[in-house]
Amino acid sequence: MPSSIGGRRDLPPLATLRAFEAAARHLSFRNAAAELGVTPTAISHQVRLLEESLGQAMFVRHVRRVSLTPAGALLYPVLCDGFDAFDRCLTQLSRGRARTTVVVSATRLFTARLLVPSVGGFAAAYPAIDLHLHASDQVVDLNSGAADIAVRYGDGPFGALIATPLLAENVGVLCSPALGVATPDDLRRVPLLHSEWTSPIAGPDWASWARLAGIEGLPVTAGPRFTDDGHALQAAIAGHGAVVSSLTLAAPEMAAGLLVHPFGPVIEGGGYHVLTTRAVAARPEIVAVREWLEAVTRG
Numbered sequence: 001m002p003s004s005i006g007g008r009r010d011l012p013p014l015a016t017l018r019a020f021e022a023a024a025r026h027l028s029f030r031n032a033a034a035e036l037g038v039t040p041t042a043i044s045h046q047v048r049l050l051e052e053s054l055g056q057a058m059f060v061r062h063v064r065r066v067s068l069t070p071a072g073a074l075l076y077p078v079l080c081d082g083f084d085a086f087d088r089c090l091t092q093l094s095r096g097r098a099r100t101t102v103v104v105s106a107t108r109l110f111t112a113r114l115l116v117p118s119v120g121g122f123a124a125a126y127p128a129i130d131l132h133l134h135a136s137d138q139v140v141d142l143n144s145g146a147a148d149i150a151v152r153y154g155d156g157p158f159g160a161l162i163a164t165p166l167l168a169e170n171v172g173v174l175c176s177p178a179l180g181v182a183t184p185d186d187l188r189r190v191p192l193l194h195s196e197w198t199s200p201i202a203g204p205d206w207a208s209w210a211r212l213a214g215i216e217g218l219p220v221t222a223g224p225r226f227t228d229d230g231h232a233l234q235a236a237i238a239g240h241g242a243v244v245s246s247l248t249l250a251a252p253e254m255a256a257g258l259l260v261h262p263f264g265p266v267i268e269g270g271g272y273h274v275l276t277t278r279a280v281a282a283r284p285e286i287v288a289v290r291e292w293l294e295a296v297t298r299g
Contacts, residue, residue, distance in 0.1 A: 012053045017079055019046035020058055024076040027066055027231065073227045081136055088132050100285045101130040104293070106151035109229040110272065111135035113249040118296045125292070129285050142277050149289055154270040161275045164290065167248060167297040169269035171204045174233070174250055174259045175242035181262050184215050191241030192223035195232045204267040209244045212265050233259075272297070 011017075022032035023043055033040040051058050058072035068076060092101055106115060111133055122131055134140065140147045142161060156163060175181050179190055192206050206220035223241060226232040233250060236243045237258045247266065253259040274293050280286050 016050035021079040103132045103147040105134040105140040105147035163273045167272040170247045171267040176239040193241040193243040194225045
């Protein structure tokens with residue numbers, strides 16, 4: 001099919017892109033295979049075909065896991081957003097207009113930590129509303145119709161949008177208790193994990209935390225980097241290093257003892273707000289989703 005700019009799209013086979021996206025999301029060929037109903041060998045084969053067509057590796061293969069190369073980290077969020085868009089559109093087409101659909105756009109970490117665990121409760125409370133979660137750190141234009149509601153990080157201004165405060169953000173050092181990190185000096189012997197912020201509002205990082213803590217000589221630019229905050233937290237849980245991340249959104253892991261916040265200081269970040277346009281704010285389904293979001297963030 002001709003593209004919108006007059007040329008033909010020279011894309012790898014869809015099966016290779018689908019296999020790569022699932023493997024990148026799970027960081028596991030085995031889990032990707034379980035999701036897609038194929039064997040891990042089939043996932044590996046499709047990923048190899050993609051790497052051969054692009055001329056570069058998408059994954060670093062370890063003994064029992066994989067991690068994204070810089071090229072893989074560049075491709076993954078684009079494919080993830082694309083498949084999410086396919087899913088929303090196809091679901092709407094297949095279900096027709098008998099049901100009401102509300103698309104909620106929120107950051108990846110906020111979606112994974114707060115919204116995904118609560119979707120079952122929403123479905124039970126509002127069976128006539130199909131909730132679609134669009135997880136992306138990129139700002140979605142609500143006036144374009146790409147989403148009905150957005151949860152955004154920051155203190156605004158939000159223009160003509162109606163903004164309701166949801167949650168205050170606090171950021172600090174997090175790590176596995178197995179690392180035995182008890183004082184700031186202990187950070188010199190463990191890897192520092194980094195989240196590469198892709199949203200317009202950059203969050204706190206090791207450099208800003210070290211300045212606030214008054215610590216000099218900490219290698220604040222060294223260590224593994226992740227384009228997904230959730231992956232950085234998973235690496236911290238696995239004991240691969242310490243990370244400066246959201247204390248608010250990591251509360252379940254802290255309560256379970258998987259992560260500890262061994263010392264301050266705590267950086268007060270921006271707040272999370274739920275946003276709608278004035279045109280849809282009073283619709284019953286929008287009001288229901290907004291009230292659900294407020295309840296979820298109250299705990």
